[in-house]
Amino acid sequence: MIRCGVVVVAAGRGTRMGTSESKQFLQLRGKPILVYTLELFQRMPLVESIVLVTGADEIARCEAYVRDYSLAKVCAVVAGGSERQHSVRIGMDKLPAGIDVAAVHDGVRPFVTEAEAERCLHKGYEAGGAVLAVPVKDTIKVVGSSGRIESTPDRKSLWAVQTPQAFRLDLLREAHRQAERDGFVGTDDAMLLERLGHEVYVVEGAYTNIKITTPDDLIWAERLLQQQMERTDRS
16 A cells, blocks of 8 residues: 655745735635635545644644644654745655655645545645646637737647645655755745656546635635535435
8 A cells, every 4th residue: 555645835924815924824714715625635544644834923823723623643843944845845855755656735725625635645646647627618828928819729638736745755856856956946835846857647526626825715615615524415
């Protein structure tokens, strides 16, 4: 059986939310968004350990969440770096010895399902790298600095990438080490493997796996949570 670990990144300030509180600590029905995310991985039999990366001044609060919500799989709560990429590397280095595949997940994506995360983890182990993603619905334009449209990519080949992103841990470490040597900062972890020639595959996810970053997202999140609760009540 493969050994799986998860790095949950929750070190951002989230200025687009327009609140003094960091977005991962905002409440949905009396519980922090981050806790919903951690509880998902806590429930998954496939996941052995979780490392939570947060701001240096939020470690005590997150450690209290771990105790108060019985998040026993959280093996470390650590301070992140100046960039998300650096935070991932810090978290990755805190995973227990012997982990085969590591998933990297945004702390503000609480609506990924266990089935979606499990498919991503298995594909990441099998292929070396995998990301949850959904087909793009809108027409996408490449626009120059002047505002002029330069090209229109074929929508059939475009996917919006989400998290988790899962990788064999040895490949993820290699990719992060090389990025650090090169002074390269990517927009996601898959990009670090891609630039070394490693194959990364898409696992189709769901449009409900939203990243909560704006007030509108928070409204949608409330609705999604209500729908989840109604389904649970019916079952």
